[in-house]
Amino acid sequence: MLRRSLPILILLAGVGIFVLLKLTRPAPHPVAPTERIWRIEAVAVQPSAQHPILPLFGQVEAPDRVQVAAPVAGRLLELRVRDGEQVAAGTVLGQLDPRDLQPRVTKARAELEKERLKLSHDQQALAQEREILRLAQVALERAETVQAKQLGSVSSVDDARERHARAQLAVTLREQSLAEHPARLAALEAVLSEAERDLARGTLRAPFAARIGVVKAAAGDQLQANQTLLTLYPLAGLYVRAKIPGRYSDELRQALAAGEQLTASGQSAGRTLQAVLERLSGEADARGVDALLKLAPDAPLPLGALVELRLQRPLAPDTIAVPVAALHGGDRLFAVRDGRLQSVPIERVGELDTGAGAGQVLLRVPTLQPGERVMTTHLPNAIDTLKVEVVE
Numbered sequence: 001m002l003r004r005s006l007p008i009l010i011l012l013a014g015v016g017i018f019v020l021l022k023l024t025r026p027a028p029h030p031v032a033p034t035e036r037i038w039r040i041e042a043v044a045v046q047p048s049a050q051h052p053i054l055p056l057f058g059q060v061e062a063p064d065r066v067q068v069a070a071p072v073a074g075r076l077l078e079l080r081v082r083d084g085e086q087v088a089a090g091t092v093l094g095q096l097d098p099r100d101l102q103p104r105v106t107k108a109r110a111e112l113e114k115e116r117l118k119l120s121h122d123q124q125a126l127a128q129e130r131e132i133l134r135l136a137q138v139a140l141e142r143a144e145t146v147q148a149k150q151l152g153s154v155s156s157v158d159d160a161r162e163r164h165a166r167a168q169l170a171v172t173l174r175e176q177s178l179a180e181h182p183a184r185l186a187a188l189e190a191v192l193s194e195a196e197r198d199l200a201r202g203t204l205r206a207p208f209a210a211r212i213g214v215v216k217a218a219a220g221d222q223l224q225a226n227q228t229l230l231t232l233y234p235l236a237g238l239y240v241r242a243k244i245p246g247r248y249s250d251e252l253r254q255a256l257a258a259g260e261q262l263t264a265s266g267q268s269a270g271r272t273l274q275a276v277l278e279r280l281s282g283e284a285d286a287r288g289v290d291a292l293l294k295l296a297p298d299a300p301l302p303l304g305a306l307v308e309l310r311l312q313r314p315l316a317p318d319t320i321a322v323p324v325a326a327l328h329g330g331d332r333l334f335a336v337r338d339g340r341l342q343s344v345p346i347e348r349v350g351e352l353d354t355g356a357g358a359g360q361v362l363l364r365v366p367t368l369q370p371g372e373r374v375m376t377t378h379l380p381n382a383i384d385t386l387k388v389e390v391v392e
Contacts, residue, residue: 035387040377042336042390045320046370052350052362054311056264058242058293060301062233065213068093070223071201074100078219079229086235087206094229096202105199108192115188119181126174133167140164208234213303236297240275240307245288248313252291253280255314264293266309273299275309310353320368321352321360325378334375334382335368341375341386344368
């Protein structure tokens with residue numbers, strides 16, 4: 001019997017020990033659920049009036065660029081400048097061979113002197129022809145008187161009338177020639193003036209302080225009339241032509257009409273560039289409208305250079321500046337209220353150039369109160385009522 005009941009006794013002893021251990025175990029402490037707190041950065045905002053900036057990419061050009069051309073056909077005797085040189089106003093740029101220009105002046109002066117001599121001769125001849133006409137008139141009257149007394153023939157009267165008519169025609173033609181003299185004289189003086197002008201233009205001079213653009217000829221070239229020799233542009237006449245998006249054109253036109261000066265800045269070859277928005281083009285296309293920004297006179301830029309500028313737009317009131325990381329979804333911010341996040345809608349006005357290399361976004365948020373804090377940490381899982389702690 002003992003052998004048969006031993007397993008049962010062992011089993012009952014094990015159950016008893018299990019029950020005893022379970023009854024004497026220590027009671028666990030109750031676990032209270034806790035909410036996670038996210039550590040964030042935040043800034044207090046204060047709405048104010050600020051200038052948003054507009055990034056622009058344009059090309060340098062000179063609207064007042066001049067093309068220096070040969071006034072007449074001739075040989076280029078010398079050319080004194082090269083590409084890129086700076087010249088003062090009145091500097092001699094080149095010289096056409098005067099032997100191609102002086103003969104025209106000499107010929108025009110000779111023709112003018114010939115016309116003046118002709119005037120003197122015509123005046124003397126007119127006096128003589130009028131005397132011949134008077135004598136022909138006397139002869140005609142005498143012939144008619146003799147013929148009326150039947151002492152002369154009819155043919156003698158006809159001859160007298162013919163001589164009188166010829167004399168009258170000579171006087172008329174001479175008077176007509178004298179009447180045309182002022183017009184002929186003016187035409188010849190104009191030819192002489194044109195020839196002297198071309199002779200003076202044979203010495204090519206800079207019309208203003210300028211930089212030479214491109215030289216297209218060399219000494220010894222045989223030039224055609226109006227053939228371009230070189231281009232030059234004023235040192236203080238450089239502009240950047242950039243495309244302005246259409247949504248900003250009305251704003252900028254109104255600011256220019258009101259006399260507001262809008263400046264732009266940029267970098268080129270390690271130097272700071274300064275420009276002023278001067279005008280907007282009168283035509284637009286699908287990409288926007290062209291803007292012309294006048295560069296400072298000391299801008300070290302050649303024509304055609306590509307430039308990146310940041311244009312200062314008109315003053316935007318009641319705006320705040322926050323880092324780009326503060327935006328969530330591109331259309332909302334999170335305000336920190338009573339330790340929790342609350343999303344607020346925004347109106348994106350533009351960008352703000354802080355000058356520190358990292359730009360900020362300029363926003364208009366009517367629902368924010370002055371001094372209220374907004375989260376600047378970008379949380380991908382940010383939602384309303386999320387509990388946060390601001391890291392000071």
